[in-house]
Amino acid sequence: MAATSVPAPVTTGPLAAFVRFVVCGGGVGLLSSGALLLVSGHAPIALANAVVTVVSTLLATELHGRFTFRAGHARLADHLKSGLTATICYLFTTGALLALHAVHPNPGPLLEQSVYLSASGLAGIGRFVVLKVMVFATGTKTAAGTRPVGRKALLTRRAVTVAA
Incomplete structure (x- = not known):
């Protein structure tokens, strides 16, 4: 009996990454809005906004690294x-x-x-x-300016190569 394969949903490519970017960024934006309301009651609005902006940018960068661009944990750079x-x-x-x-x-x-x-x-x-x-670029080379391929992507490539 021949095995049939079900095509995987399209979750790669720039359009899918852009949708993940909007969802992650929008989610962090909504969370930031609520956090600003909470913090602004205890600190001047300019300070509250600065703190919320820094924290939300750190959170969004981590989410974009892991989910939007699937490049793994965001580094300091x-x-x-x-x-x-x-x-x-x-x-x-x-x-x-x-x-x-x-x-x-x-x-x-x-x-x-x-x-x-x-x-x-x-x-x-x-x-x-x-x-x-420029920030979360992925590639197989580790030349200056490129990010090494994540372990998950490398394992997926190896599995595809073995299956072919």
Whole structure:
């Protein structure tokens, strides 16, 4: 009796990674929002926001390393690079809001949120690309600038090679 194989669900590739990026990042964003509400009652808002931003960036980087890009545990260098991308995104969204206020001194909340969310979306796409290509890049070589293949990916490749 011949064995039939059921195709595995498509969970690899850039589109699947982008969906995982949105889910992980969005989940951390929602968690951060709640944490900010809790912390801001006990500390000045600027300090509370700084603490929540740092902690959420560390958490998101770890989740992106492990789940979004399946590159394993995030290293210190990954956290530093990811923090830099988060800072650039913050500057980009802040610049978009400042530009809006320069062009339209009294924008309504709908316009302001539209600009903010559009800038956040563009910044998020840019951040995804940078994290995928520069921070959590995977490959079989360990040359400068590349990340070694994780043990799970290597075992999967070996299993496929043996089965072929």
